[in-house]
Amino acid sequence: MISTDPNKFQAIISHAKEYGFVFQSSEIYDGLSAVYDYGPWGSELKRNIRDHWWNSMTRMHDNIVGIDTAIFMHPTIWKASGHIDNFSDPMIDNKDSQKRYRVDHLIEGYAESLNAKGDTEGAEKVIAEMDRLLAASDMAGLKGLIEVFGIKCSVSGTASWTDVRQFNLMFSTQLGSVAEDANEIYLRPETAQGIFVNFLNVQKSARMKIPFGIAQVGKAFRNEIVARQFIFRMREFEQMEMQFFIRPGTQKEWYEYWKEERMKWHTTLGFPAEHYRFHDHVKLAHYADAAVDIEYAFPIGWKEVEGIHSRTDFDLSSHQQFSGKKLQYFDNEINKNYVPYVIETSIGLDRMFLLTLSHAYAEEHWTKEDGKEDSRVVLRIPPRLSPIKLAVLPLVKKDGLPEIAREIMKECREDFYCFYEEKDTIGKRYRRMDALGTPFCVTIDHQSKEDQTVTIRYRDSMQQERVPIATLRELVRAQIK
Numbered sequence: 001m002i003s004t005d006p007n008k009f010q011a012i013i014s015h016a017k018e019y020g021f022v023f024q025s026s027e028i029y030d031g032l033s034a035v036y037d038y039g040p041w042g043s044e045l046k047r048n049i050r051d052h053w054w055n056s057m058t059r060m061h062d063n064i065v066g067i068d069t070a071i072f073m074h075p076t077i078w079k080a081s082g083h084i085d086n087f088s089d090p091m092i093d094n095k096d097s098q099k100r101y102r103v104d105h106l107i108e109g110y111a112e113s114l115n116a117k118g119d120t121e122g123a124e125k126v127i128a129e130m131d132r133l134l135a136a137s138d139m140a141g142l143k144g145l146i147e148v149f150g151i152k153c154s155v156s157g158t159a160s161w162t163d164v165r166q167f168n169l170m171f172s173t174q175l176g177s178v179a180e181d182a183n184e185i186y187l188r189p190e191t192a193q194g195i196f197v198n199f200l201n202v203q204k205s206a207r208m209k210i211p212f213g214i215a216q217v218g219k220a221f222r223n224e225i226v227a228r229q230f231i232f233r234m235r236e237f238e239q240m241e242m243q244f245f246i247r248p249g250t251q252k253e254w255y256e257y258w259k260e261e262r263m264k265w266h267t268t269l270g271f272p273a274e275h276y277r278f279h280d281h282v283k284l285a286h287y288a289d290a291a292v293d294i295e296y297a298f299p300i301g302w303k304e305v306e307g308i309h310s311r312t313d314f315d316l317s318s319h320q321q322f323s324g325k326k327l328q329y330f331d332n333e334i335n336k337n338y339v340p341y342v343i344e345t346s347i348g349l350d351r352m353f354l355l356t357l358s359h360a361y362a363e364e365h366w367t368k369e370d371g372k373e374d375s376r377v378v379l380r381i382p383p384r385l386s387p388i389k390l391a392v393l394p395l396v397k398k399d400g401l402p403e404i405a406r407e408i409m410k411e412c413r414e415d416f417y418c419f420y421e422e423k424d425t426i427g428k429r430y431r432r433m434d435a436l437g438t439p440f441c442v443t444i445d446h447q448s449k450e451d452q453t454v455t456i457r458y459r460d461s462m463q464q465e466r467v468p469i470a471t472l473r474e475l476v477r478a479q480i481k
């Protein structure tokens, strides 16, 4: 049974700050809500996740190529994509506190409180009823649900609510220097549209044949109303998306294929299969004929980390209609022109980052041989994703040991991230590397001068062994593949 652990979640947030993974944006100005910065080790971890996704999509598939499109796009794109009309969430305001809530979050919070009291059946009923009303876009019914359960605003403590209204999540700004001439444009709420509008450019220039995919990693922006839970729900975040263009009629088989492929990607990284599940969408987005979330058991509960959507020909057909340009493909195997169908895989980079920390973070306590208690905080990050792969630690700052350590750095740093540290006792240095998730530490001691060997220490087992310096680079390389 997988249970939530709010204390662990808070501990992860503190650890992320203390060890240079994630900082609140604009912290010295008291922060900006739901916007975060990545520190030295956070940006390395994020880059490793991004690179791993990118390589598994592009290098490991002959028929997928990557692109990098602009955040600003022609405003009509968002009309064509349906985001101007449909990209909204039902919201409700509390009249006393003036605080605005996403209706589903408010009702989910109530269901969670039932769960906490042991009434799981009641909680499930509440969620089922909410899903039914959301699917029917029944705003009055949703407000009725909030009233029936007596859900109160956490700020004012009252149940004085406005009607439920739809609220668009896109940020807009002005393009152009003179206010009167300026065009309203949007910060993209998903990276996918940059792929759709370049479909023919990519297909032709990269000589792609259907079925083929286009991958992209980039920033997306959403004016999330209830944006709490650390980097889980942010206003500025990064997506890793892939649109797979297929022949109409084959969408069911490709949808199943990508569901399986994406789940495999997660579990082969070393994350436990029992912490994952699929969750079919009840209310489909305006573009989808089937959609599923890959959910992970975060310390704050089961939550979506990735979506797989069967988007039909909705986007390409719509861009064809709005732009007046043909977005079709001639399939010479069946001698036919058509607008391709699309299966999309879309994963949040920041959410994958949080998933990695949630899996990795552990507080360990044990009794040593001398009967004393010991403990550590360790990040069991899969070694291929770890920010630092190898810490190079001379036992003392003299006797020629730092020189040997510098030689090891020189030998290895081009292949993987190495970190040199000579301050503090060796025990303290090991603990610090555990807290950063560094899978391997090597200590250079006086024996190293005699026989060119070092002690390698493994983060997870804390075991140590003596190995020749000459084998070090290959040893680490083999374990971070």
Ligand code: GAP
Pocket (backbone or CB within 6 Å): 189, 190, 191, 192, 222, 224, 231, 232, 233, 234, 235, 237, 238, 239, 241, 304, 305, 306, 307, 344, 346, 347, 348, 349, 350, 351
């Ligand atoms: N193109 C499809 C699309 O954008 P989505 O389910 O809205 O679908 C895909 O988003 C993924 O992007 C989610 O599974 C999640 O990982 C991530 N994501 C969405 N909104 C987010 C937010 N406000 N903060 C962080 N990640 C977010």
